Amino acid sequence: MIRSIFVRALTATLALAAGGAQAQAWPTQTIRIVVPYSPGGSSDIIARAISGPLSEALKQTVIVENKPGANGNTGTDFVAKANDGHTLLLCDVGALAITASVYAKLPFDPSKDLRGVGMLAYSPHLLVVHPSVKANNLQELVALSHKEPLNFAVTAIGSAPHLAGVAVEKATKAQWTYIPYKGGAQAIGDTVAGQTQVLMNGMLATLPQVQAGKLKVLGVSKATRVPLLANVPTIAEQGVKGFESGTWQGVLMPAATPPAVVAKVAAELSRIIRSPEVRERLVSQGAEVYTMTPAEFATFFERERKNWASVVAQGGVKIE
Known part of the structure; x- marks a missing residue:
């Protein structure tokens, strides 16, 4: 019994050490931030705002790649299937949460094939x-x-x-x-x-x-x-009671990404997005900086998925 407890404790300790070492060594190659939309949109603007500071922080080249197509599903599928450990997805998290309700069939499961890293901004x-x-x-x-x-x-x-x-x-x-x-x-x-x-x-x-x-x-x-x-009324003020919607930009990685690597990326992104230079740049254009831990992100995503599923059902929106 004592030996069994000792073995389990040792195994857990070694796993933690291995994860920490892996995160310390990461990144070992160019990091790609995939935006599943055309250049010039909100996700693209944020990706380019953080790519330079992220490259500097991680001492590795960071590039932004636009992979539009199939309403964002082409680029998302690319990241979901990436196995290099250095590919990130920066997208409208709300849109990603909607995907499973709108499409009859998808080549990926956003809840299972992707792991939330952190939220960046809301507008x-x-x-x-x-x-x-x-x-x-x-x-x-x-x-x-x-x-x-x-x-x-x-x-x-x-x-x-x-x-x-x-x-x-x-x-x-x-x-x-x-x-x-x-x-x-x-x-x-x-x-x-x-x-x-x-x-x-x-x-x-x-x-x-x-x-x-x-x-x-x-x-x-x-x-x-x-x-x-300040002089523009909200839609709720104009008769649509309680109406509120917006665009949430966040970062995800393939589900197989080691938790220690996810935690490292999350910490750097949280620091970068809250830095005065990046924050002021986004706020001046109408975005609000938001940060979430990977665990908070997971909870938020599930809530968004359920909320939008109801809207999709009411609107009768479906894509085969």
Whole structure:
């Protein structure tokens, strides 16, 4: 009995030592941050903001790779199947939580094939329109949608901005046609060009176009108004009670990644995202810095998955 307890304790001690040694030696090669969307979106902006500081901290080259396709599933699947121990996924965590509910079949299981490392930032969605749209608030936009067709640009079918748009549509009885894109940058670009009239997207990527006068903002999807747009009412203020949505950017790694390595990456990312330089850069564009431990991330992801599953069911959104 005593010998058995001793053997188990020794085994656990050796495992901890091995994990610590592995984390100390890591990284041994170039680190890839995969963004499963086109360049220019919120996830891409954050990936490029942290890549330099992360490279400096780990004393290893860090590159950002954009792998768009299949509404973000192409890049996510690539990371889920990566076995080099040096590939990270930086994405909209809410969108990833939605994926399993929207798609009838996926080549990966986000809950089993990926391990949450940490959260980085949150930005509310902005409801914006092309400046030519003759509406200055949500009520006027809804009324206009009953008189003439309005194309609603979505970053991807089944994305958080898409489902937020569906929720607003159902609550207000608005009428618009959804036009899917392969990422936020393309959806923003076509709305700026006037090819689509309405867009809901993360504030981080959309605010610069509002500030430049290329898009007109009608509402913010946050419980309270945001300081950078203090005169813009929330969507909840405009009749959609309790409405709140947004884009959560976080980092994940393949499930097989050693816990000690995950902990090391999590600690560095938490430090970097809270550093004055990075924090101020993101806050000035409308994002709020958020940090979570891997355990907190796992709890958050499961809660998001359940919440969005309900929204998907109500909206009848499904992709074969």
